[in-house]
Amino acid sequence: MTKLAGSRVLVAGAGVTGRSAAEALLAAGAEVVVTDSSPERLMALETLLDGVELVPGLTEPPAGTSLVVTSPGWQPSSPLLAAATSAGIEVIGEVELAWRMASELADPPVWLAVTGTNGKTTTVGMLESILHAAGADAVACGNVGLPVVDALLAGRRVLAVELSSFQLHWAPSVRPQAGALLNLAEDHLDWHGGMQAYAQAKAQILTGEVAIGWLDDDLVVDLLEQSPARDRVGFTLEEPADGQLGVRDGWLVDRAFADDEPLIEVSKIRPAGPPGIADALAATALARAYGVPSEAVREGLEAFEPAAHRAVLVTVASDVRYVNDSKATNPHAAVASLRAYESVVWIAGGLLKGASVDEMVRTEAHRLRGAVLIGQDRQVIADALARHAPDVPVRVLDTGDDEPMTVAVRAAQELARPGDTVLLAPAAASMDMFTDYAHRGQAFTAAVQELIGR
Template identity: 90%
Template sequence: MTKLAGSKVLVAGAGVTGRSAAEALLAAGAEVVVTDSSRERLAALETLLEGVELVAGLVQPPAGTSLVVTSPGWQPSSPLLAAASSAGIEVIGEVELAWRMAAELADPPVWLAVTGTNGKTTTVGMLESILLAAGADAVACGNVGLPVVDALLAGRRVLAVELSSFQLHWAPSVRPQAGALLNLAEDHLDWHGGMDAYARAKAGILTGDVAIGWLDDDLVADLLEASPARDQVGFTLHEPQEGQLGVRGGWLVDRAFADDEPLVEVAKIRPAGPPGIADALAATALARAYGVPSEAVREGLEAFEPAAHRAVVVTVDGANVRYVNDSKATNPHAAVASLRAFDSVVWIAGGLLKGASVDDMVRTEAHRLRGAVLIGQDRQVIADALARHAPDVPVRLLDVADDEEPMRTAVLAAQDLAHPGDTVLLAPAAASMDMFRDYAHRGQAFTDAVRLLTGDR
């Protein structure tokens, strides 16, 4: 990246994306400084990044800094980033850095991008599976785990990019060849400052050549209609009109990139149910925008295996009670989709709501609840909503912050509330970091607790 050669760049954050950004900047010939509040994270980079200056806890950019590359979770109001902006220093994210690096290549890779409140990881995994079935040199990257700069520097030709609202906020120039917006509901409002700002960030995915959106979501449909993209493609769980993808007679059907072509049987899509079908339609639209043939769509979707902690049946015990791990339902919108898959649920929920409202979720899904076990920092918020909208549902409000095995305590309480034929469902509707490392740690804790208590080892 010759434009950065010799310039001084500050990397804010010493995590996975910070390390990758620093490596890319070093390769471009920049003078790199990395800062983080954690001296431990910085120390871990000492042997990995030779030639980088590591400074803990900066609140002002060093003299001579011409650019700041921030990790996605850092808020614009954080002292360091606010100081950089006040000094007229541009602040971007690792995704924007990758986009600018790609722009300097003679033959840049294709970007196929996806965002939404829920379903991003499933969709980008489906897309990668379809692209690989078509023989493309493709990889899933971005918020799914692999930094985009790493995929770029590895020379991959097609990037299936999962983008969070944070990443989109810090990537103002990104214009993917095709971008899909899956759905839109309250999430990360504490970070963005409100729903309007959150929606604006998500709408950035629709600014490339082909904009793809879920027509069954009114907010998404409005943003798709307002998109400046050359082509606008909608997908729906209903029968598609011309220019759309949808479902008819148990098949995914393409009327946008083909003339009413059936692609794959709905029964062969995993995860099953409306959310999985919607994700498959979005992945299909992105792949078709790249020119993938129908055979590869079918092969890719049939071969796809959902990620762990997404609606996984752990076991069915001797009392015919099913235990389901959907720890990846980290906001109310995702929890609603999870709850709707079952008729009678003992619901384990709670954690960090991040400013999201739970009243609509509780009001619409209360009829499914046999009981609720609430844990985590914002458990009382959910308890209050249940008291307002479902006063007859038994609630166990657990203070398990100091419990050595908090999920075991929760599963025991749920087991006590469950009747034969019920589903004990971990669908927290909240983030996990108040009690666990991440949603995967939470889901594994649930799985371990269930197997211990049911004897299914």
């Protein structure tokens, strides 16, 4: 970014996005300072970034700072970002930095963006697979691991961008060529301060040329109707009307970008079930908005392989299935996971992040053979079960257990009967007990393999 040459820029956070932002800023000729609460993370950058000043634990920007680029998880109320805002210094995220860098290019890449409470990573993976089938120079980036700045600097021509609500909050200028909102339910309310602010952040995805939304979600429909986009496209699990994508007679059908064209049989979509079908419809809509032909949609969806820890069958023993859906990190995702099975011993709990669980428990109680609760907010779920499912056996585990997932699987095994599914669908984040949802899923898989057999 030529405008930043010679400017002093502070990067808040020394993680993956912080490092990428710092590298891009250095390349633009900026004077870069990086801060983080962890001296260890800063030390890890010393050998990777030459010419960057590393300062641990800053609570206000250094003198002369003209811009702050923050890692997405930092809240606006954090002392450093609040101090920057009070001083009139603009605070943006790495995604916004990438957008501004792209705007200076003579031939910028196409942005096809996805957000939602659940299904983002699966949808972006499907979209990337479809784009590759069409021969596009495309890459999945954003919240899936590869920072957008890195994808941009690599010269990729089409960016399949997964965006969290945090990233959207810090990216006020981003207007993707096509953006899809998959669904909307309570999540990250502790970060945003309430549902309205969370929804407003998500609605940023609908401000580009083509806005795509799930018509089976009333909250999404409201935001789609308010979108300033040139074209608004809906997708539904029902039969589509004109201008929509949907399902008819076991096929995905496009009535938005084609004249009633069948694209792929629903039975060939993975992951199976309504959430996977909805994600496939959203990915298809984004790809069609870019002009991808129907043959590439079919080939891309058939080639797509779901990522780990998303409704993965670990084993079947004594006619009991053991399923790892550790990625169900909020109640909305857990409901979708529970609805795939008729009789469930449910392993749940962790950090609820302010989300309510009463509606989830009330609507899905009839599926529960039993529940095993772990993590910091386990008692919140236990209380909801007591209110709405008093006859369901519940085991609330002590967080002091040395091997909490081993204890949880053993308790679930004791509650299960032939024909049941022992389901890890926590409805909560994992960081109270595990590094992340993948670590939690790995612990579940290892415990199942140890106690039940491979």
